[in-house]
Amino acid sequence: MTNNFVKNKQKLFDRWAPSYDWLFPSVIYQAIHQRLLEYVNLPPKSNVLDMGCGTGRLLNRLAAQFPDLRGTGLDLSPQMLRIARYNNCHHPRLIYIQGQADSLPFAEAQFDAVFSTISFLHYLEPERVIGEVARVLKQDGRFYLVDITCPKYVEPYLQILHKTSNSTSIRLYSPESRQELGNSAHLQWVADYSLLGPVLLSVFSK
Ligand SMILES: C[S@@+](CC[C@H](N)C(=O)[O-])C[C@H]1O[C@@H](n2cnc3c(N)ncnc32)[C@H](O)[C@@H]1O
Numbered sequence: 001m002t003n004n005f006v007k008n009k010q011k012l013f014d015r016w017a018p019s020y021d022w023l024f025p026s027v028i029y030q031a032i033h034q035r036l037l038e039y040v041n042l043p044p045k046s047n048v049l050d051m052g053c054g055t056g057r058l059l060n061r062l063a064a065q066f067p068d069l070r071g072t073g074l075d076l077s078p079q080m081l082r083i084a085r086y087n088n089c090h091h092p093r094l095i096y097i098q099g100q101a102d103s104l105p106f107a108e109a110q111f112d113a114v115f116s117t118i119s120f121l122h123y124l125e126p127e128r129v130i131g132e133v134a135r136v137l138k139q140d141g142r143f144y145l146v147d148i149t150c151p152k153y154v155e156p157y158l159q160i161l162h163k164t165s166n167s168t169s170i171r172l173y174s175p176e177s178r179q180e181l182g183n184s185a186h187l188q189w190v191a192d193y194s195l196l197g198p199v200l201l202s203v204f205s206k
Contacts, residue, residue, distance in 0.1 A: 017079035046112040052119025056084030063090040134185035149200040
């Protein structure tokens with residue numbers, strides 16, 4: 001089932017990639033990236049990871065705001081990555097690689113920060129993914145988790161919908177569940193910030 005789920009997600013995003021930056025949701029995503037930047041704190045010469053980077057818009061923004069930053073974008077979809085590489089305004093500071101969030105192809109303690117914007121909701125095994133985030137973060141590194149949130153009482157109903165191999169299925173997390181996920185990977189919750197409507201930024205520290 002895991003394989004089918006991931007294959008279906010890849011197909012969905014490969015199909016979406018050519019129009020991704022031109023459709024209405026992208027306007028929302030870019031407004032979210034802009035708001036997120038208000039809360040980002042990075043040490044000099046940071047090395048950052050954007051997990052589920054899509055077309056690379058967030059990394060381009062980060063590289064413009066932090067001129068000495070180096071960044072890696074990781075995504076499941078080759079077509080999303082093709083566009084991210086084409087749009088890369090900061091090569092070789094920014095690079096893009098294909099991979100899966102639940103088995104990150106990086107050694108331990110590589111990154112000062114890991115970003116995840118509107119991607120975490122697509123993961124079938126969230127505990128594994130957050131464990132991987134904790135593994136690749138340096139000590140005191142930050143995890144910036146941005147996703148649509150939901151009240152705690154709604155979560156069980158949404159989980160039932162998620163347990164299909166359907167590529168469109170997503171899973172939403174309440175603020176409380178995000179903190180529990182962080183705890184499970186020994187990440188300290190730092191703060192939550194509302195970015196846009198139901199889109200919540202949760203910041204964690206290793
Ligand atoms: C809605 S897009 C968000 C892209 C980008 N973060 C943004 O803010 O515009 C979700 C992205 O997550 C990627 N994705 C989904 N499941 C993944 C997985 N298991 N591992 C890595 N990337 C994944 C998709 O390919 C897609 O590019």
